[in-house]
Every structure is written in C-alpha cells, then in structure tokens.
Amino acid sequence: MKKKLKRSGRLVDMTYFLLQHPHQLVSLNFFADRYASAKSSISEDLTIVKEIFENEKMGYLTTLPGASGGVRYEPAVPFEEGNELVEQLCERLEEPDRLLPGGYLYMMDILGNPGMMNDIGRLFAGMYRGQNIDAVMTIATKGIPFAYAIATYLDVPVSIVRRDHRVTEGSVVSINYVSGSSKRIQKMSLARRSIPEGADVLIVDDFMKGGGTARGMSDLLTEVDAHLVGIAVLVEAQHPERLIDEYISLVRIAEVNEKTREIKAQPGNYREHLAD
Amino acid sequence: MKKKLKRSGRLVDMTYFLLQHPHQLVSLNFFADRYASAKSSISEDLTIVKEIFENEKMGYLTTLPGASGGVRYEPAVPFEEGNELVEQLCERLEEPDRLLPGGYLYMMDILGNPGMMNDIGRLFAGMYRGQNIDAVMTIATKGIPFAYAIATYLDVPVSIVRRDHRVTEGSVVSINYVSGSSKRIQKMSLARRSIPEGADVLIVDDFMKGGGTARGMSDLLTEVDAHLVGIAVLVEAQHPERLIDEYISLVRIAEVNEKTREIKAQPGNYREHLAD
The missing domain is CATH 1.10.10.10 (Winged helix-like DNA-binding domain superfamily/Winged helix DNA-binding domain)
Structure with a gap:
C-alpha cells in the first residue's frame, strides 16, 4: 500500500x-x-x-x-452477547422438528450457518485466550465447521480425525475406542503429520454424550506425544457417566421426550469461563 | 451500545x-x-x-x-493480492514431500490453515459476488473448510453431501455416480432439508480430477429441484476428459512425476473472473 x-x-x-x-x-x-x-x-x-x-x-x-x-x-465476545447467543441457541435446539429417530437432534442447520459458527468460534476463542494453543483437533464430519470457527479466531491450524482411513493422508496413527453412549468399539485415525510432537491441542466436539469420542481423541494426542489443553463442546446431552472431566460446553440438553417431542435445552457450564 | x-x-x-x-x-x-x-x-x-x-x-x-x-x-480480494495468494499456493503444492502413493497430494496442511482458507474464501466470494447464491454445497470431508470459507464471505449456509449415510440427518436423497478418475460407481447422499427447493447453489470442490464428484453433486441439485450457479475448485488435476464444463479453479496441477517426485502447479482459470 x-x-x-x-x-x-x-x-x-x-x-x-x-x-x-x-x-x-x-x-x-x-x-x-x-x-x-x-x-x-x-x-x-x-x-x-x-x-x-x-x-x-x-x-x-x-x-x-x-x-x-x-x-x-x-x-472475544462480550459477556452479555455471549449469553444472548447461547439463549438463541437453546431456543433453536428446542424446536420439535429437530428430533430424529433414536433421540438424535438434527443440527446441520445450525452447524451449516457460518455466521453463527463464527460467533460461537469467537466466543470460545475468547474463553481460551489465556492458554497456549498450537492446534485445534476435531473428528469428521460435523465437528469441522465448529473447529474451524474457533481456529480462525485463535489463528492455529485444524487437525481432522477420521473414522474411515482415506488414502490421501499419508502415514496414519489409529486407535480403537469405546463410544460412551453406544458402548461399541470403533476406530479413529489421525494423519501423523497433522499434529507436531509436543503441540498443545484444543479438542472440539459438536455433540457430546458419554464423552467417548473426546476421550478417544485425547488418547490419540498421547499417541503422537501432544498435550491436551481443553475440550470445547457445543452441545452436551444428559448422560449418567462421562469419560472425560474438563470441558467447556455452551448448551446442555436437559431432557428429550421422544413421545411428546419435547426438548429442553439450557446453558452449559461455559459461564465460569466468560469474563464479565 | x-x-x-x-x-x-x-x-x-x-x-x-x-x-x-x-x-x-x-x-x-x-x-x-x-x-x-x-x-x-x-x-x-x-x-x-x-x-x-x-x-x-x-x-x-x-x-x-x-x-x-x-x-x-x-x-473481495484485490487482483494483485489474489495473484500472490495463488502463486504462494502453487509453490507450496510443488513441495516434493506432498506426493503420496497413487499420485495423490497431501493437502491437509493447506486445507487445515484457517487463515489461508479465509483468504481463498474471500477471493472466491469476490468472484461470485454479482450472482445470486442461496447456499454453498460440498462433499465431506476435505472440501468442508474451503466451502465454509466461501460461505462466510457470502453469508449463506453450507450443505454437506456425504459418502456414507449417517443417522442424524433425517430424510435423505441419494444418487449413484461414477467417479471420473477411478470409473467406480459410488454413492452420495444429501439431507433433504439442507437445500430448499428452488435454491441457487454454488458447488465447491477442493480437488477435481475427472469432475465426477462435482457432476454427482450437480445431479443431486436437480434431484432436490435446486439450481447450479457455478463450481468453485481449489485445485484441478490434469485429466483427459471432464464431466463438467463451467468451473473456476485457482490452481492447476500440470504434472506429477512419481519417479522424480516432481510436481508442477500453475494458476487455474480464475483470472478471467478476477476484477482488475
């Protein structure tokens, strides 16, 4: 110029x-x-x-x-604006036509909205701003927009864990993990060169039930000698026991009634981390 | 305020x-x-x-x-800055350790860089700014960051086509398509509610060989009564025949020599669409 x-x-x-x-x-x-x-x-x-x-x-x-x-x-996102964003998210999640067979929630309209994802990403970036983060990690497919939104505002790369193993990734490290909700043994893989040794990594999950997927990603980090900084969760479902401890969630689904199609969503545990 | x-x-x-x-x-x-x-x-x-x-x-x-x-x-991105971005991309794509078995290129470091993706997204958003676009569509997994970057700057939702069919998507429309490069018959699926009837849609593809995947997505659009506006391609490989005509590409891989590990990348056809 x-x-x-x-x-x-x-x-x-x-x-x-x-x-x-x-x-x-x-x-x-x-x-x-x-x-x-x-x-x-x-x-x-x-x-x-x-x-x-x-x-x-x-x-x-x-x-x-x-x-x-x-x-x-x-x-960062100001306290009040953050709370408004979460309220708006709760309202949208309570829409009855969101309920799918098996108690799942359709969330692609929310995850597919870049403006909303960016606001959410800025909110999380503000909450983790004091910590050293070298990379954001998530699992394909639906966590990807959420992960990119956070990574954009932290200016760090995104690493994508996959449930399949595609040929275009080069050398791969895989682990078996137990899904916390379904109790099935599954496999996840990470391109080895996507996370440098010793990196401090933020794990991102769009929908957490038992926490088995997040736990699996955390185990993958150990496998490649990287460190877990925290786990950012967009929506957490009610679940009797969790396989992980430390996470920040924006929304908690308190109740899903498949008969009446009622969904109750409330703010997650994020408020403790949001500066006034 | x-x-x-x-x-x-x-x-x-x-x-x-x-x-x-x-x-x-x-x-x-x-x-x-x-x-x-x-x-x-x-x-x-x-x-x-x-x-x-x-x-x-x-x-x-x-x-x-x-x-x-x-x-x-x-x-938008200014003409000169756009050209610099593409040059930088070409240089990075020519790095010999990018070559994977089968002539594939490792691109996750580029696709995993939100800053670079956002610059590329702004560049494409500027090129398509005169056209009415209601949604951006891509196929999981690697096209997603590229699609979100464009959609962010156009302020439109992203719709993700999948090769598997996951339970959390609701009613789904599927088609079989022939991959242009491998000639194999494959299947792709789209959540019906992710694209409204009559929508004008921009298709996004991170790596195009024969164009079969883009063609398949275009056929899916017809299936849900939506319209194709254009096809944005990040990297196109050399290929004798293409299954699609109208697309804008940033980079063209002119040559891949698996023996010498040499890759030659050059600017794609985007210059015609970049305002001076």
Missing part, C-alpha cells in the same frame, strides 16, 4: 487489518511503513482502536513495548 | 460491524441509533469507510438510497 492516509482512513484500514490477523503480533514499524506515517501517529491511532475494542468488548488489543514490540488483537 | 462516539470511534466500530456482517443490508437508522448520531454524520462516516475499502480494494461498499436503503459490504 505505502500511501499517505489521514487518521480516519488509517483507523478503518487498521481495524480491517487487525481483524484479518487475530493473535498475530504486528509491529508499529509495519503500520508506520504501510501508511508512511510517524510511529507517534500510529501509536495514537492504536490507542483509539484499543479504547473502542475494549470498551465495546469486541476483543483485546495487547500492546507490547520495545523494539520487538507491537500490537496483538485477541478476539 | 447506544453510546455517543466520536467520528474516530465510530469508524473503528463501523468497520468491525461491517466485516462481521458481509452481504447484509445495514440501514443508516441502525448506525444512527447505535451511535446516537445524526444520519448526516453517519452518511459522512460511510463515505470515508467506502473510500478506504474501495481504494484499497478490500471489498465493495454498496449504498442503497431511500427509506429502506442502507449499506452493504461485499468482501
């Missing part, structure tokens, strides 16, 4: 640039060069951007001083 | 808001209310935002006059 812009123009472009580069450290020099402006002006611009971002709780703008310093945008 | 903000604050918040709501018509009244400002001030703000967006080719800001009017942000 390298073009002299007035403050108003710089603010628009800077906001755009920071939103496109979440969790990346951008140096003052970069902006000074981009707008052919003095670093002191850029500093003032960033103070304005920071104030708006933090007052309106659109996320955090961290400024690091010094020669190697700069600014980093960390996306 | 409803809080008096100065122009500088409004510009930051407005940019943020428009980026979060691509392809949505936002009324002047909404912003006037949000910032407790006169519509004339909002109008001036939007002129500044529009100038920066369009000068820096970050996308289009369309203003619709009148009582029901407002402003709509349509994401």
